[in-house]
Amino acid sequence: MQFSSRLIEDAVNAFAGLPGIGKKTALRLVLSLVQRPTEDSVHLARAIASMRENIQHCITCGNLSDQTVCSICRDQRRDKSIICVVESIRDVMAIEETQQYRGVYHVLGGVISPIEGIGPADLNIDTLVQRSTAPEVREVIMAISPTIEGDTTIFYINKQLTEADVQVSSIARGVSFGGELEYADEVTLGRSIVARRKL
Amino acid sequence: MHLSHLKLTQFKNYESQHLDFSPRLNCFVGFNGAGKTNLLEAIYYLCMSKGYGSTVDQYSIRHGDRGARIGGTFVLDDEREDRIVVKLRKRQRKVIERNGTAYARISEHVGRYPVVIVTPDDINLVLEGSATRRKLLDNSLSQTDPQYLNHLITYNRLLDNRNARLKELEGHPDHTGLLGVYDAQMEAPAMYIFEKRKEFVDPFTELLTQAYATISGRREEVGLEYKSQLLDTGWETLLAERAEKDRILQRTTGGIHRDELVFTQDEHPLRRVASQGQLKSFVLSLKLAQYRLLERSTNRTPILLLDDIFDKLDHERVKQLLGLVMGSTFGQLFITDTDPERITSLISHDPAVEWQRFLVVDGVARNEAEWKRFLEEE
Known part of the structure; x- marks a missing residue:
């Protein structure tokens, strides 16, 4: 791509460094900003800078937060006796979208995978164990991807929680809602049959 | 069960190749390095979703290209046809499709089209x-x-x-x-x-x-x-x-x-x-x-691939092996050889065996008719 302006080129490269944005999309964004009033760009730049400087991880659950403790953990209406353990902040958002869960979260920051160089010490597991020993906590729900590494993480955490007086559960796995049985892959279907539920 | 058709795009040393096979015996003849074994490898890919030996997917893509495609049509015993496509792409997961639909897991594919390969490395x-x-x-x-x-x-x-x-x-x-x-x-x-x-x-x-x-x-x-x-x-x-x-x-x-x-x-x-x-x-x-x-x-009758058996096995054993596998209890066969006449001399005395011969030169395989036409044009 040939640029007539070094300024445009720098801005395009800055956008194109973000995930999901190629050179052409980056150029579209930059040209759009050029056409808008200057304040728009200033506002965008400020929003980004302020976000980056002030965002922090909740000291309780590891979720992203404006303050030391996130809005979910501060919310008096949420049930503090249930902790839902997830891999990432995106999973928190996905579960919040369902509006089916009124407990609190704990964000691990990944799953245990020594081949990727991620051991238990690299994840927020110690803080989870600590939290779970609090007398008000009754249940810990594992909402972790059904992969080999996900299972390792679940078993590992379950082991760490034997001392704490909590019930440990895992989200259900099986045929997706609205899906047809014949299109479910054999591993999923097999697991669904084994973990069938009494009506 | 047999493979009736093979189509290669940017696979190993093949740029673009269509081949129609005999349900019984198919011979690939040509010099070393022409691409005979690569054809067997392509067939193995269709059956097993990977190459044999220690073949790495990335190296199965033709040099300088970004992806390769292997397409094949299997004719089952009840005349039904299954179209299989293996797509290899640089730095991406490979995709295997059966009749236009990608498998969720490779283990669903392996075993549908049984294959056995005999190579000198055995x-x-x-x-x-x-x-x-x-x-x-x-x-x-x-x-x-x-x-x-x-x-x-x-x-x-x-x-x-x-x-x-x-x-x-x-x-x-x-x-x-x-x-x-x-x-x-x-x-x-x-x-x-x-x-x-x-x-x-x-x-x-x-x-x-x-x-x-x-x-x-x-x-x-x-x-x-x-x-x-x-x-x-x-x-x-x-x-x-x-x-x-x-x-x-x-x-x-x-x-x-x-x-x-x-x-x-x-x-x-x-x-x-x-x-x-x-x-x-x-x-x-x-x-x-x-x-x-x-x-x-x-x-299902497995497909049998015989790679370069003539150079490593002695004549008697080869003759015995061919006599055996050409019998009616075996299915489709693919054989490679450097000598264009050797297989023909071993099998031509049996008119009951339906066979096809392909001449392989520098990443192009031609059946007898195409070969004749190619020589006339030269």
């Missing part, structure tokens, strides 16, 4: 370490039992993680208990694989004995013996006993990845007692036994 089954023989077990069992392949993939993944963890610990004891988690997680796949391998040996030995008698015409008694640490002790005890050794060596020393298959002749280790000729006959018998086993358990 002699390594006898000469090399135990890994090649476990591969023979895994290859046979994966094609007959999709669960086996799933368990094997899971086991290997857990093993890699467990080994990485042991390295990370650098010889220190594991206070977190993560190794114990792996031990527990590995048990189910390990026991499944162990049981299946154990069950494999007896019926396979029977087929092997028959094949050996046919090929060698001799009466030595050949056999196999499956050896596994799990034959003597349970999974938990095995890993507990090995914990200290694992910590020091920083790798997992107990498990089904240490299994061994011992070949025997008259109850002695084959390598010690067999002559060169006997070894070759034995290796060929292994493949033919595998062929019969797959046929029995999949209820």
